[in-house]
Amino acid sequence: MSHEAPPVPEGGSAPADAEPIVRARGLVKTHQADGVPVKAVRGVDLRVERGEFLAITGPSGAGKSTLLHLLGGLDRPDSGQIWLGDKRVDTYGEARWAVLRRRSIGVVFQFFNLISNLTVADNVELPALLAGHSTREARQARAELLADLGLEGRERSVPGELSGGEQQRVALARALVNHPSLLLADEPAGSLDSKGTREVLRLLSRYHERGQTIVMVTHDARLASAADRVIHLFDGRIVDEATFGKEPPRAEGVAGTIELKG
Amino acid sequence: MRLPLLALLAKGPAHGYELKQSLEKLLGTAYPEPNIGQIYVTLGRLEKAGMIEGTDVTQSTRPNKRIYQLTPAGRDAVASWLKEPAEEPRLRDEFFLKLALAPDTEERIALINMQRRHYLNTMRDLSKLAATEDRDNRFSQLLIEGAMLHLQADLDWLERCQEDLE
Numbered sequence: 387m388s389h390e391a392p393p394v395p396e397g398g399s400a401p402a403d404a405e406p407i408v409r410a411r412g413l414v415k416t417h418q419a420d421g422v423p424v425k426a427v428r429g430v431d432l433r434v435e436r437g438e439f440l441a442i443t444g445p446s447g448a449g450k451s452t453l454l455h456l457l458g459g460l461d462r463p464d465s466g467q468i469w470l471g472d473k474r475v476d477t478y479g480e481a482r483w484a485v486l487r488r489r490s491i492g493v494v495f496q497f498f499n500l501i502s503n504l505t506v507a508d509n510v511e512l513p514a515l516l517a518g519h520s521t522r523e524a525r526q527a528r529a530e531l532l533a534d535l536g537l538e539g540r541e542r543s544v545p546g547e548l549s550g551g552e553q554q555r556v557a558l559a560r561a562l563v564n565h566p567s568l569l570l571a572d573e574p575a576g577s578l579d580s581k582g583t584r585e586v587l588r589l590l591s592r593y594h595e596r597g598q599t600i601v602m603v604t605h606d607a608r609l610a611s612a613a614d615r616v617i618h619l620f621d622g623r624i625v626d627e628a629t630f631g632k633e634p635p636r637a638e639g640v641a642g643t644i645e646l647k648g
Numbered sequence: 649m650r651l652p653l654l655a656l657l658a659k660g661p662a663h664g665y666e667l668k669q670s671l672e673k674l675l676g677t678a679y680p681e682p683n684i685g686q687i688y689v690t691l692g693r694l695e696k697a698g699m700i701e702g703t704d705v706t707q708s709t710r711p712n713k714r715i716y717q718l719t720p721a722g723r724d725a726v727a728s729w730l731k732e733p734a735e736e737p738r739l740r741d742e743f744f745l746k747l748a749l750a751p752d753t754e755e756r757i758a759l760i761n762m763q764r765r766h767y768l769n770t771m772r773d774l775s776k777l778a779a780t781e782d783r784d785n786r787f788s789q790l791l792i793e794g795a796m797l798h799l800q801a802d803l804d805w806l807e808r809c810q811e812d813l814e
């Protein structure tokens with residue numbers, strides 16, 4: 387199976403190369419918490435290019451997960467528009483979003499959302515089967531991914547028997563199994579220690595190098611710094627943006643951060 | 649520089665250039681390259697202080713070299729160095745002063761955003777360094793990882809500043 391993803395969404399006219407994979411305008415989302423409205427996203431404009439790796443950072447409660455959920459159709463905006471490729475999708479109903487998520491959008495949730503009584507193999511194969519692939523295809527895709535993510539030999543385990551880092555990788559495998567054009571990942575190294583974070587970082591970078599478009603929410607600056615661009619969310623708004631390679635390299639190199647005392 | 653040199657000499661006698669090479673090999677490229685001049689000056693001071701003892705070795709084709717070994721006083725100094733906890737790293741106080749002295753909230757937020765971008769760029773440089781540096785040099789990799797974790801703490805603190813000031 388190739389890692390070339392189909393354009394988003396399927397069946398549309400072939401989009402021009404310059405067309406962004408995601409475009410959002412004026413997104414607003416209010417949650418209801420015990421009848422009290424909470425403005426989680428307050429007018430966000432966003433553009434993600436094909437093959438781009440975008441990181442979203444910001445303090446807890448800034449609206450990062452909500453924004454990601456809007457982009458994956460897991461939450462509906464109060465107002466604003468979303469385009470995926472050349473298709474306006476904010477008007478889509480639940481069923482059409484579900485099809486999109488099966489075929490073109492992979493989601494890694496902040497809290498894994500693995501199915502606890504299914505084996506690792508079944509967790510990863512299920513989305514492939516739901517997307518209409520044959521059992522044989524699903525099994526092959528699963529085997530390739532688990533090998534790629536260093537999870538060979540864990541196929542028959544259930545999520546509860548895995549470490550946090552391993553569960554995180556299974557969640558990543560599940561999100562990638564249908565070769566989505568767009569990967570949405572919410573804290574993909576959420577609860578991991580420094581070493582586990584490094585593993586996730588390597589995996590995401592590898593997929594990014596192969597052309598995977600990624601939108602990732604993270605608290606971890608190391609993960610964020612692997613992206614092409616970082617946007618900072620504060621109180622439901624984008625308040626800053628950093629694109630790498632724009633600052634000149636430091637004269638003294640990074641050694642300046644590592645200082646030797648005389 | 650004094651105590652790292654003494655600690656290296658605790659492993660066995662060596663001359664100045666050998667010490668420089670062992671330091672480089674041990675710490676990798678992430679660490680600032682030890683300056684040979686500084687090493688010779690430090691060795692001279694350590695000898696004067698009675699921590700090490702030098703012996704000249706004559707070489708036929710090249711200038712004589714001086715081989716150093718620890719004295720009992722030097723050995724004690726290394727032992728007590730290893731027994732002491734090291735001082736904690738300092739906060740980036742220049743940024744802190746800018747933040748405290750900036751004229752208004754708007755400027756402070758701009759400072760925080762700028763600083764965040766700067767740290768993220770540094771983080772990226774560190775990631776690249778970790779990727780190019782010899783994977784098998786454990787100390788070098790650990791040093792880079794340590795720098796990254798410190799930087800993460802600085803970023804977390806920036807976030808706290810922003811939450812508090814907005």
Ligand SMILES: Nc1ncnc2c1ncn2[C@@H]1O[C@H](COP(=O)(O)OP(=O)(O)OP(=O)(O)O)[C@@H](O)[C@H]1O
Binds near residue numbers: 453
């Ligand atoms: N389902 C929900 N019902 C009610 N309020 C919600 C819901 N989901 C999120 N919120 C609220 O919306 C705001 C933004 O939440 P969101 O989960 O998007 O933040 P976040 O940036 O992802 O935070 P964290 O870093 O802690 O994951 C918060 O105030 C949160 O309490």
Ligand SMILES: [Mg+2]
Binds near residue numbers: 450
């Ligand atoms: Mg969240």
